Amino acid sequence: MERTAVLEQFDVMRVRKDFPILTRTVNGKPLVYLDNGATTQKPQQVIDAIVNYYTQMNSNVHRGVHHLSQLATDAFEVTRHKLQPFIHAAHEHEIILTKGTTESINLVANCYGKAFVHAGDEIIISAMEHHSNIVPWQIMCEERGALLKVVPINDAGELDMDAYRSMLSDRTRLVAMTYVSNALGTINPVNEIIALAHAAGAPVLLDAAQAVQHLTIDVQALDVDFLAFSGHKMYGPTGVGVLYGKEKWLNAMPPYQSGGEMIKEVTFAKTTYNELPFKFEAGTPNIEAGICLAHAIDYLMDIGLDNIARYEHELLDYATQRLLRIPGLRIIGTAKEKSSVVSFLLEGAHPYDVGVILDKLGIAVRTGHHCTQPLMDRYGIPGTVRASIALYNTREDIDALVAGVERAASMLI
Template structure:
């Protein structure tokens, strides 16, 4: 196993060297987006400097090398999540786009009036609203797995939600607002006993923990590039070929067709059936560079380091009087969400920013979670592999300064 060298890792991220408000940047908003290593930045420059062209359509040299590079990403994603076939990897705009694709396409093929969809109480809005829209359109029913005061799903209640009308389960792998790592193996196993497919929102998972779609036996899995050190505007939908082949396409246009006339259109084969129009080629190609970077360090090394850092930060935060951590599940990934008695999260975030410390405040696109805890929002410090105990110490010191001003 390779040794995790935090100093080398930090040196790979040029933006971490800058100052904000005259202070060294402490970037703790990785749940929103991650910074980019130099290798990914170089890949962006290389694409536009040496190979910029449209993909899948041209016979000329630049189009061919761009197409080859774009398809290299598909192969690397396949290996990264251990998909069975490359055709099971659909390149999308991101997690939100991927979930909407499944909601619309699977919904059109398999969901009708009175059918039921199961999600959980800890979902990001992107895994709530598309299903609500489908329910409004189709007259189907949304059921919600309840969550306890620690931010853990009630698995006994989950098992009781199924009926002969249940058509799909769609849940987050890791909560963006709480850091909870859900028992996805059990979630999938229970659903499959009812012959119901499962979608996992892995936007907060693939950059932190090893994900093996075949071992999980998951039917759909979605994630975004920009949360795993790649550019914005690219994401992935993994789907078992049997489901993708049975679903109609999401959008019409170039590349998703085999033959077009004014009388009839024949759709393309997988994966292109779901990839209408010119994609975000640069981001698609550079996703491969981000995967290479993660693989070079080793996802297990990343997890071990981040787990240690999260434990350190949790202990330090717990020492501050009046702080209440929101989300105390047994298994968590790199998120610390908290509130402070008598202080609004926004005010804390503003004062931390003045000290060069970047956190996120608000409901984190997970408003039902905040409603359950009866709070307006939280302060969220979300960690990445390039964060350090020194970052945590600076955050804690900055928080204490903020609270001295606000209380």
């Protein structure tokens, strides 16, 4: 689609008015926020919902007969109701509310591992995984006597699918892959990943922390077994995340934590576990965040994920073209299919130093290994400067970034 057509459907200046933090200054400069891969800013609609919870219905959920508890419970369950069509799950009870992507992955590693993984079995991940999709599997494999296999990538940051095919076997118990790389922006061929795993008899978990805010996801069309993501990366509050799991797997797995809510009946002799989804939701949840995630979903759905994806892709192309004109700049991650992330190095300059200079200019980026240290080791680099684009970013933001990098180059090289 031509850029003019995209902008007709997506009014970024109107969108920016929904985000009050974008009007502030940093170091006397207008804020240019390009650290969206770490966390996104919150629209006024979400902020208002947070205030409304604490001023109108603050109470515990699922446990009270009084009016405020019922209001809070109803509002909390609205989020689960909205998540079902958002990811196209077959059932609401397949949606577990967690603290975030990290807890969602740990839940599966712990519970699926106990139920299905034995000595000599194999788990497959990729070389581009976030630490949250590496360490839980390492721990589980150590505990169960299983082997962790890692699918390599090429220099562009794309999976070696031939290597992946060769790794699958009748010992493969689960494949855990990122949908979109947080460090490279690579969009992985998830349909093929899932189909090949299923042909080998293995379920698949997708880390969608960097995907749900950029792409439309249909878990039934994908036929994915588990999907994990976080609220704070999709314009919602921190402290709430989602684990989608197929009913058959969730029913077959033991609970992750024990305590209130996850039980049906308790005696000193025996405890009977609750039904889905509450079996995996022990204790008082982050009620405010759980309720307000629904408002972030509404915000995304009102704008339209397809409109967002087209707009962000246009900005990604613009940013890539402009940055590559800077002498000595190298982009790390040049996959054919990319989300709105540009990671780069400036020859002769440490990423941290570039990030500090950009911050002085009011430009927020992320520097370092981005919790993907093995991936940085693959490229033989200490880290990168990462600019991650969101729906409220503009060409002017990209222009400011480019000018800032040029200034950093003049100071550091």
